[in-house]
Amino acid sequence: MRKIGEETIVTPIRVMIVDDHLVVRRGLCSMLADAEGVEIVGEASGGEEALKLTGSLCPDVMLLDIRMPGMNGLRLLRCFGERFPDLKVIILTNYDDEQLLLEAFRVGAYGYLLKNVSREDLLDALRSVHQGKRLLSPDLMDSVLNQFVELGQKQVLDRVGLSSRDIDLLELVAEGATNKEIAERLYWSETTVKRKLSDVFQKLDVSDRAQAVAVAMRLGLI
């Protein structure tokens, strides 16, 4: 505990570091050693060790690497499940892989940062996650937003009952392709193209190609 100013008493954030590389753990410790309101309460070099220590160390925030020998970071997160409801986990990784990132949030991570984060950004991250805010490495924001666009599209698709194949079809219609060209591009017969088109018209509640394209564009499907 530490006094800041005259009145406010702030409890430092208890931070635990889980990473298989000593050089990373040591670097993080020394970088955060003097940081205000942050206290490194312990470290672990792998998932199994972290699982053993978490209960006794009672960290508020965990900086967790994904790729580690033995139990990796994501499996550790799955193991935590509901066991430590107050623990906030920030994934600190070298993987700038959006799919991995989404998976991490799915299994309960609060933040996702790349390891070459600056001291300042890391401290900000620790504080906001501690306050219950989720956060994301700015470098990764772009690709995640793309994913959301796709996800959003999928939701609309589910709502109107269109398949991704129907979207392929609509895109080609929008390009002005004839039934024959569509058949060639999608490896269907022309009869199939006609049948699918009339299905799509029905689902979008339109009667011709132009309307179908207009509706699809308005819904952000193409």
Place this chain on the structure above:
Amino acid sequence: MPALDSESIAESVPESSAQTSLEWQKVLSLLQQFSARALQLQSFLLFELDEGSAGSPLLVLRATTDDLPLQHRVRLDEAALSFLRKVAEEPFSLDILHPPSELQPLALFIPADRFASILVAAVKHDRCVWGYLVGCSTQPHTFTPLERTFFSLFASYVAVAVKNVRLRAETASSLSEAMSLQTISSALVEERSLDAILAVIIDEAIRLLQARNALVLLLEAGGERFRVCAREGSGLPGLTSGLLSVQDSLNGLVVTTGQPLVSNDVLTDPRANHARAVHLGVRTVAIAPLKIRNKTIGTIALHNKRDGYFSQADVEILCSFANQAAIAIDNARLFGELLRARDEIQRKAQELQKLFVQTMSILEDERQRIAADMHDEVISHIVGALYEVETCMQLRQDSKDLHQHFLLLKQLLNGAVENTRTSIYNLWPATLDHMGLIPALRELFSQQERSSGIHHSLHIVGPDNDLEPNARIAVYRIVQEALNNVYHHAGATSVDTVIRFGPRRARIVVQDNGDGFDVDAVSRAPLGQHLGLIVMRERALSIGGNLRVVSQPGKGSQVVLEVPVRDGHIHEEDRRRDHRDSNSRDDC
């Protein structure tokens, strides 16, 4: 005197006759019927003058009305020859009990205990002496000029008959020869194996030349030994295959001289290998060289003529037969070599394909390992260094100069992290392991779009059946190479990729709107150029798929890849199992 004309003699010769000596026998029997009364001659002998054999001329007994052995032949000396030349002009009679010395060779054939006197006349056609007709009387007799003229007339009948018989025989022989050559030619087309060709050659040679046996002797490399090729059951026990030495043999002589050879008395022929001849029971032999492009590759040897001796005509027939046979043997050998070469090439191609698969597998494993190492070790160390720099900056906030240097150091280290990440991505797309083919391709496409400025689109048609891990990386690399080609060569502004998953196959089409190219010209280009395309094709083959490139100048290009997908059912099982694993709490 009964009517006797050449027609009636000739007519008495059966059409189908092939063995001329038997026909002459009939001619002589006919003569005997007429002459017994007119000339009191009881027996007739017909000799053929064989001028063509090597060395001095031979007199060969061809036919007789008595049961004398036909395999008689005698070499003529100068005295006998000059006597016979006289006979050519005028028939000649003599007292067989006291023959002049120059007639000893002729008298040898005539049993002196049965006959007292003989009449000899030349058998001529076209002024050429073919042989001699000998009439024998049991009584000592001096023949009158009229009787001699009669006998001369008989001889001329015989000559006509002989001529007819010969013509027939020659026609039959030419036909037979033509048929044999035809058989060889057919075998050449129909039979591909050397053994089959050799069997046909041997059978035809035996038939054509009326021999007991035939052997084909092919020179081994080095030319010191023959490989023997004979027919099973052709009367040469123990010699249907094996090796014979070339030296000191008649066959060797034929190889050395390149000329055919006849020996009608092998056992006394100084050039022959007598031990071998005795062992094989060879009495008469005709040998012709097998020549290809003026090079002797071996010989064909015929043993033991059925009705006597090999003539010069036989040798000529054998030579033309041998020429054809040599071509057949050469072709069969070349064909055999071709087959072996083809098998070898196929085997090598399979080995290469296997090697290629292994190399690719090793390459990808190695790339994956290096990528993982760089990720774990290199980046972690740079990151560790970055953290230390941050710490230093905290500790020395007082010095502005130092702060600048620390900032620069941070930038350098961050740059190193970025570069390393790109290298890692290029080495191995980690998304492929984590999320599968389609997300990895999406990532690849967006990266390519950013770096190339070419519009990339990806359509997935059908249920997203994933592929085997090795197929996954192969498809990824093929698409990556296709995109690289579009970027470097196509001059395209957009590239559309459609992946259609069927129940058994996935079909991936990468289509660009670029310049296109002449596919045939590229596939004809020397090996080493367009290696990328070859590797793409080989990778497709290695996972049981295939790859086609369709393009025309000015019309863009299309890479079509088809690969087998995992059985949908199995795939579902895997997915469920993976899901169970990922949710498993066994390790908690």
